[in-house]
Amino acid sequence: MTASSPGPLRGVVAALFTSVGLSVLFAVSTVVFHDRITAFQVARGAGEEAEVSAFQVARGAGEEAEVSASIWIRAGLVVVPALLYLWMARRLRQGSRRAYLRVRVLAAVGAVAVGYLIASGQYPVWLRVVQAAQFAALLALLFLVTRPEVRALFPKRPRPPGGDRRAALVLVVLAPVVAEVTLGSTPVSRIWLLLLWLPIYGAGVLLIRELARRSGTGWAGILVLGLAYGIVEEGIALQALSSPTLYGAGDWAPRLLGLNSAYTEVMLPYHAVFSVAIPILLTELMFPASRSAPYLRRGGLIATAVTAVLGVGLLRLAVPPSEDPGYTIPAPVLIGCVLAVAALGLLALAVLPRRAPRPPSPGRAPGPWWLAAFGLVSVLGFLVLLYPFAGAGRSAFTHGDWTYLPMAAAALLAVVAALLIGRWSRTRDWNDRHSLALAAGALVAHTAFGAVTIPDTTLDLLGLIALGAAMVAGLVSLARTITRRKHMFGRGKNKNEAWTGVVAEKKRSSPDGQNMYHHVLVRTDDGQVKDVRVKGRLWRTLEVGDRLRKVAGETQPGKA
Known part of the structure; x- marks a missing residue:
């Protein structure tokens, strides 16, 4: 997949950037109106009505400092997913299935987190409007990224050797x-x-x-x-x-x-x-x-x-x-x-x-x-x-x-x-x-x-x-x-086997007097000796001491 995104992916990327923009807007707003938000949260903790002037409610310098620090931390935590989204948008265009799965997880987790902040009323009403727009963007992203046509762009790939x-x-x-x-x-x-x-x-x-x-x-x-x-x-x-x-x-x-x-x-x-x-x-x-x-x-x-x-x-x-x-x-x-x-x-x-x-x-x-x-x-x-x-x-x-x-x-x-x-x-x-x-x-x-x-x-x-x-x-x-289990590996049998080994002996026979069967004895890296039937064309290229590799899912080994 190249940088020119397919049609179904354009909507996902657009929703990603929309969510990023709203996240940045929310973070900037919390920085610019830091004092007002601090006063609101202190007053809310005291059980008073919402919109109050800055620091009308005096609950102590310690509590104000704690609330103020939490606002800065949350602003930073909003920016981090935004930066991740920008990186993952690039990886999505490159066809990365890992990036696709991460976008799904972050969209779901982000929607839950923003929904909780809206329901808890921790921010003033005017800032909750931004949160609502961000919540809608995350829901749209989650909907778009789970559509069948988008999932088809990131199919599951066979697990490479080295992962069990x-x-x-x-x-x-x-x-x-x-x-x-x-x-x-x-x-x-x-x-x-x-x-x-x-x-x-x-x-x-x-x-x-x-x-x-x-x-x-x-x-x-x-x-x-x-x-x-x-x-x-x-x-x-x-x-x-x-x-x-x-x-x-x-x-x-x-x-x-x-x-x-x-x-x-x-x-x-x-x-x-x-x-x-x-x-x-x-x-x-x-x-x-x-x-x-x-x-x-x-x-x-x-x-x-x-x-x-x-x-x-x-x-x-x-x-x-x-x-x-x-x-x-x-x-x-x-x-x-x-x-x-x-x-x-x-x-x-x-x-x-x-x-x-x-x-x-x-x-x-x-x-x-x-x-x-x-x-x-x-x-x-x-x-x-x-x-x-x-x-x-x-x-x-x-x-x-x-x-x-x-x-x-x-x-x-x-x-x-x-x-x-x-x-x-x-x-x-x-x-x-x-x-x-x-x-x-x-x-x-x-x-x-x-x-x-x-x-x-x-x-x-x-x-x-x-x-x-x-x-x-x-x-x-x-x-x-x-x-x-079938112990002997034959052509078309034991497709799920995987091994590597060294050719110890070559042999061929015609037990029925009509067909020639080509076999090699392979000593695998784990010490087994296998009698492996191979195609004649591969058999003719092999010498004793050559290495063979059998990949799970394949019917025939090949030279390692």
Whole structure:
């Protein structure tokens, strides 16, 4: 839309300028006749008749000053919408839908505000005439701007990639619920602590997910960022990695380099998996259309980063002074934590995205039930080896340097599990059901372990059991939803999917002996392997390593 406005829009612009002119006239009148208006409002407050000479009613210099100031403020508030209208008139001529929506809102709010001023009788009759004309102009503007022919000039446009507020909100809430509530470390009797966790967990994990999707790093990068998150929360905010007294973590195992070794070994992977990776996975399974795209635009990303930093400060001010008074993290440990976070961030966001895509693994992935059992046994084994429970003072009921044995066994278990999961996830038949099954087994294990080791009261135990049951019901419901979806992307199918990825393999076949079908194996940025059927013309231009992008609403991917 150019500066020459279409016919239906000319009436809107004319009503805008009329409203602006009347607003300026009202503001100028309040300035020129300031003393008379002040006297009128003071007299009105005293219950006397309207038109009186200036300051006949003496109610005190303080009240007059207050009334006088309010008149100046209202005059200024009248001028501000007038200036906004001038700017929005220009944006309307350019076809801005945002400006159109703002004009509708301001016209409605302005009409209500001016109508209230007229009804309240706060100004003399002669000035209320100007207000009445302004009220009529705003009503005319509201009528004109809502006409069908005007609405047709500003149609709704498809939401661009990078904007899924529902998914972002779900992730913000899901992160502290998974990490704290379903483990039992935040019991139902103190559920209000979620307000403390939301800024650091919610904004922190959302920020990690946004950075990962924008950089193109996969699940390996997300897990590395999860380790960095664990250092920020446990090392910098809570100071628990180095404090010899907080949570009794200094007694779990011998301290190394000023750190609580066993506590560090259990908490950093815990945060990487349960605070970061699993909430992101569950959210993307609930909102598959935007799983490979950012949830936020630039402004939302900045606000999320600021909130996460404030969340770190809030946790630092709220917990250590009350739970661990007098302890301050030593400067060398703090510097080490900062450097470790920077190195992990560089690895996740700059190094891993540049790796060449790994080829698909041979064979088939285990079935979902086997993966659920694998996740359950792995998490239970890891926690049992490191976390003291049942009255034990050290990991796995050991003493002295013998504690290094369960620590080494837990590290070996984590490495083997990570290698196996990485291999299975690169097989050609890996899909959402496998990912959910693995996460479900891990979640059930960590809730069961929490129920055995953490609750101090019967109420908290019963609450955690109830939460665990609700969690299982939610996972079953999500599994049923995934089962109903079509996992394989074909031409004309799954139009609402959106993803980006790298071509790992090209293939073609003619199963019916007549038609040639062209397929590519794509490893998406979130770690999935998709068998994608494409048109022959696109297939012939592709090479292994090329990037493809599938936009929601389109039937075919294209080169990124």
